[in-house]
Amino acid sequence: MNTVNTVNTPVTRAGEARWALSNAGALVGRSLRHITRSPEQLMLMLFLPTMLLLMFRYLFGGAIATGGMSYVNYVIAGNIAVSVTFNATATSVAVAGDMLEGIVERFRSMPVSSPAVLVGHVAASLARNLVSIAVMVGVGLLAGFRPVAGPGQWLAALGLLVLFTLGVSWIAVLLGVLAKTVEGASGLSMPLVFVPYVSSAFVPPGTMPEALRVIAENQPVTPMVDAVRALFLDQPVGDSAWLAVAWWGGLTLVAVPLAGVLFRRRSAPGSR
Amino acid sequence: MNGEHAIEVTGLRKAYGSVPVLDGIDLRVERGSMLALLGPNGAGKTTTVRILSTLLRPDAGTARVHGFDVERQAGAVRRSIGVTGQHTAVDGLLTGYENLVLMGRLFRLPGRAARSRATELLERFGLAEAASRQAKTYSGGMRRRLDLAISLIAAPPVLFLDEPTTGLDPRSRNAVWETVRELLTGGVTVLLTTQYLEEADQLADRVAVVDGGRIVADGTPARLKQQVGAELLELAFADPGAFHLAREILGQDGPRADERALRVSVAVEHPKDVRRILDLLAERGVDPDRLGVEKPTLDDVFLTLTGAHAGGGQ
Ligand SMILES: Nc1ncnc2c1ncn2[C@@H]1O[C@H](COP(=O)(O)OP(=O)(O)OP(=O)(O)O)[C@@H](O)[C@H]1O
Ligand SMILES: [Mg+2]
Numbered sequence: 110m111n112t113v114n115t116v117n118t119p120v121t122r123a124g125e126a127r128w129a130l131s132n133a134g135a136l137v138g139r140s141l142r143h144i145t146r147s148p149e150q151l152m153l154m155l156f157l158p159t160m161l162l163l164m165f166r167y168l169f170g171g172a173i174a175t176g177g178m179s180y181v182n183y184v185i186a187g188n189i190a191v192s193v194t195f196n197a198t199a200t201s202v203a204v205a206g207d208m209l210e211g212i213v214e215r216f217r218s219m220p221v222s223s224p225a226v227l228v229g230h231v232a233a234s235l236a237r238n239l240v241s242i243a244v245m246v247g248v249g250l251l252a253g254f255r256p257v258a259g260p261g262q263w264l265a266a267l268g269l270l271v272l273f274t275l276g277v278s279w280i281a282v283l284l285g286v287l288a289k290t291v292e293g294a295s296g297l298s299m300p301l302v303f304v305p306y307v308s309s310a311f312v313p314p315g316t317m318p319e320a321l322r323v324i325a326e327n328q329p330v331t332p333m334v335d336a337v338r339a340l341f342l343d344q345p346v347g348d349s350a351w352l353a354v355a356w357w358g359g360l361t362l363v364a365v366p367l368a369g370v371l372f373r374r375r376s377a378p379g380s381r
Numbered sequence: 382m383n384g385e386h387a388i389e390v391t392g393l394r395k396a397y398g399s400v401p402v403l404d405g406i407d408l409r410v411e412r413g414s415m416l417a418l419l420g421p422n423g424a425g426k427t428t429t430v431r432i433l434s435t436l437l438r439p440d441a442g443t444a445r446v447h448g449f450d451v452e453r454q455a456g457a458v459r460r461s462i463g464v465t466g467q468h469t470a471v472d473g474l475l476t477g478y479e480n481l482v483l484m485g486r487l488f489r490l491p492g493r494a495a496r497s498r499a500t501e502l503l504e505r506f507g508l509a510e511a512a513s514r515q516a517k518t519y520s521g522g523m524r525r526r527l528d529l530a531i532s533l534i535a536a537p538p539v540l541f542l543d544e545p546t547t548g549l550d551p552r553s554r555n556a557v558w559e560t561v562r563e564l565l566t567g568g569v570t571v572l573l574t575t576q577y578l579e580e581a582d583q584l585a586d587r588v589a590v591v592d593g594g595r596i597v598a599d600g601t602p603a604r605l606k607q608q609v610g611a612e613l614l615e616l617a618f619a620d621p622g623a624f625h626l627a628r629e630i631l632g633q634d635g636p637r638a639d640e641r642a643l644r645v646s647v648a649v650e651h652p653k654d655v656r657r658i659l660d661l662l663a664e665r666g667v668d669p670d671r672l673g674v675e676k677p678t679l680d681d682v683f684l685t686l687t688g689a690h691a692g693g694g695q
């Protein structure tokens with residue numbers, strides 16, 4: 110208590126990297142801990158996927174024609190997409206809270222590589238979404254979902270979903286950084302939730318009015334959902350997998366540095 | 382890390398837009414001592430602390446903390462300081478204990494060291510019982526104490542405390558003072574801002590009064606009180622009539638009057654001033670009931686030195 114610490118100084122570049130990694134580890138732990146403490150995040154993680162699946166399976170399922178395929182088999186990939194975008198709102202809110210309630214400022218006065226806070230939030234988002242996906246598939250199996258994928262196809266589908274989740278999470282982080290109030294953050298990220306609705310998530314785009322069809326066929330959620338669905342059902346994937354990788358890889362590659370730059374600008378000396 | 386000053390500030394300037402906030406601040410704080418920064422609301426105390434803790438870039442001037450330049454060696458500065466900001470910043474979803482362990486890990490204390498230090502600090506700040514409760518359930522004062530504990534987690538050699546005891550009850554305030562005294566004994570350097578002049582009087586080796594972005598006075602508390610000069614002659618009267626008359630008579634001496642206590646105080650330089658005042662009153666048939674001579678307090682210093690701007694900030 111009474112002794113003055115000798116200052117821990119990372120002198121080498123490797124030392125710096127280890128320091129940043131250790132910071133990120135601690136902050137991932139922090140964000141993971143938040144999940145179990147936040148009723149909102151728990152709801153989105155567990156209840157939302159269950160409700161989505163049951164609603165689409167039993168409420169709308171009878172009324173939507175999907176060309177021979179059972180509706181639950183058709184819709185589960187789309188439901189996962191909506192669940193991921195819904196969960197993104199919680200990520201935006203958490204990031205905005207850190208930005209606006211002094212936590213980031215505290216980290217900035219400490220020897221912390223502060224963008225590691227964002228890494229923590231994305232890691233927690235990934236964890237929440239993986240649980241959501243597991244819940245969705247589990248409930249789906251009980252409700253008639255009949256996947257016929259082999260292990261390779263499962264892995265490929267999971268890989269695509271992880272990439273999609275990372276992209277959406279970083280976009281959510283970006284919006285959280287931009288928000289001026291914590292409530293504002295959920296408003297900013299709300300439009301994300303609706304993006305999957307105008308895709309092949311719930312109905313084949315062919316059944317849509319012309320303008321919506323054009324949007325649906327050319328937006329990034331459609332190839333992702335199509336590819337995951339095809340992988341689940343052991344059907345030809347076509348170009349959708351590569352398109353999905355290009356879209357979501359590209360969006361992630363844009364969102365990560367942009368979030369970093371905006372984070373620095375929003376929290377950096379002289380900006381406030 | 383050489384030199385006997387843990388904090389050295391020269392010609393610090395900062396403006397927000399076109400509004401100057403710091404207008405050339407110079408400060409030196411000796412290693413192992415405490416400087417209290419006093420000043421009215423909006424004087425620039427928090428701005429100074431934010432610059433020294435690398436949160437804000439100055440427009441001009443230099444600042445070194447623990448031997449490191451706050452702009453060019455921000456990383457080294459951050460490893461040497463603990464900061465309790467004016468606004469409490471703790472993680473409400475984590476427990477008090479988890480908050481401390483997290484901050485310890487961010488400073489890369491080994492896990493065991495972080496945990497034992499967390500426990501020790503919770504104990505010290507009277508939070509042991511609340512250790513495993515989420516910080517969002519804490520009262521304002523408890524959160525403040527957790528905030529203080531966090532700033533000590535890595536045993537930093539330099540500590541910045543921006544109004545650390547605002548909102549604390551007297552017992553907690555005493556506990557904080559006690560801790561700060563121990564830290565000072567252990568060689569820690571402390572820069573504290575406060576509105577409680579008693580706090581500065583009790584703890585600080587030196588006091589700097591900031592007003593309008595400049596240091597208007599800097600010295601030991603005793604020296605500053607002397608600078609305000611005069612001792613105060615306190616005259617108490619038995620009835621309102623005598624009180625009002627006395628106030629009128631002494632008007633040109635600039636008396637400070639307390640209407641409810643029927644008390645008037647007048648600055649005096651020499652014993653003979655006391656006789657002159659009593660004579661002046663006696664000529665009009667006014668006799669004080671009681672009288673006493675008091676040393677000025679830091680309150681007097683504060684009010685006298687920052688008079689022109691008092692209430693003008695923010
Ligand atoms: N981000 C900002 N943008 C514009 N003006 C600012 C900003 N931050 C502070 N100021 C102004 O700078 C001046 C000094 O503020 P500062 O917070 O340093 O005062 P202070 O001495 O800490 O006051 P208090 O005793 O109220 O805490 C104030 O007039 C304030 O309005
Ligand atoms: Mg302040």
